[in-house]
Amino acid sequence: MRALPQRFGRLIYVTALAVVIGVLAGLSGGSLYNLVSRQMRANDQLPSVLRGPAVQVVVSDTPGFAAFKDGTFAGFDIELVDFLAADAKVRPVYVPSAPFDKLAMLQSGMAHLGAGVVITEERRRLVDLVGPYLISHDGVMTRADDGRIDAAADLDGKRVCAPMGTTTAADAQSGQVRVEIKSLAACVESLLAGQVEAVAADELSLRSIVKARPKDLKVIGDIEFGSSLRYGIALSPGHAADCRELARALREFILSDRWEESFKAHFGPQADAARFRPDPNQLEHCPSA
Known part of the structure; x- marks a missing residue:
């Protein structure tokens, strides 16, 4: 043996x-x-996950971030990871997962990195996080012909759908809002069918959906709730050197033209990129060894 x-x-x-x-x-x-x-x-004694030849990256099918279509992923997170992988000279292999399974897959070793992970104190105790590379917040989407919702107070008594396994689902369950928890795709179907009055989710995901269906849906621009959604790259503990390398490459990506080009391509030119762009000099990164 x-x-x-x-x-x-x-x-x-x-x-x-x-x-x-x-x-x-x-x-x-x-x-x-x-x-x-x-x-x-x-x-910090585990072998590097960036020394290839391939790195497995867990992503979720999320509009704008990593949408799955025709057998492949495309989105802001994919362009970011492609940039990081090219910097490390490894080949990214994308592993699909539900949002609530990402951390478990990292902890079990089924993937090396996780993209599109919202940074929270609880998650910092479970995995190492580097970022943010994008700062968003919860937003609200309605049908384009529905003029009843213009402010957060208008949601009281309304049926609102929020995607399961996200911080938005927890944030939305307050006040007098009646919340249904489904996948984001199912939420959109419920909204179009008139079964709910609004969808609450990351504003950027909603903008990506509206970008594809501007005649049917709209984002209510003046509604924000919950805390900021600070997106980072996650990996299992014990890879401090990898975290430092990712933080350096992440800063280069934010400072480059690639960040805004990708942002506009996947979230639409109407979104104000400056609202969502983090300070590249204020990135969190994993503990030093």
């Missing part, structure tokens, strides 16, 4: 030790994972 590589032996030891400590201390599953994550971050 072949012996396990030394790095796996160390990882098994760390994980086994954490299990023993977790049982003794009565830690929950999340706390146990956090303990292992902190140890992996401290050691």
Whole structure:
């Protein structure tokens, strides 16, 4: 039987030790994972995920970001990852996933990187995050011929659909709004069929949808709710050197013409790019080893 590589032996030891400590201390599953994550971050001893020949990147079928059509993905996230992969001289392999499965796929090793991950404190405890490369917020879309909704207060008592597994779904469930949770595609179908009065989602995704169907749908420009959606690249803990390399390449992408060209191409020329562009000198990145 072949012996396990030394790095796996160390990882098994760390994980086994954490299990023993977790049982003794009565830690929950999340706390146990956090303990292992902190140890992996401290050691930064896992092999680089950017030394190819290929890097697996988990993405979700989301309008404007990584829309899946004709057997391939296209969108802002795809152009970004292609840029990062070219910088690292590796080939990106895109792995489709539901939004709520991205972190689990990184934690299980089914993918190396995750694109389009909204940075939150909770997610920082589970994975390493570098970014943001895009700053958005929750917005509202209605049918183009519906003039009843002009402000956030107009949503009270209305039926609103929000995509499952997103921060928007949690943000929308407040006040007197009646929220249905579905996939974004199903939300759009419900809106067009008159089953709901509005769709609440990332404004940029909504703008991408309206860009394709301007006669049927519209984004209500004056409605924002919830906290800012700060999009980053995620990877499992223990790759601090990779994080620093990604942060450097990410800054170059934001400073280049590629950022605005991609933004306009996928979210429409009507969107004010300056509202969504992050400060390239204020990027978060993974802990140093």
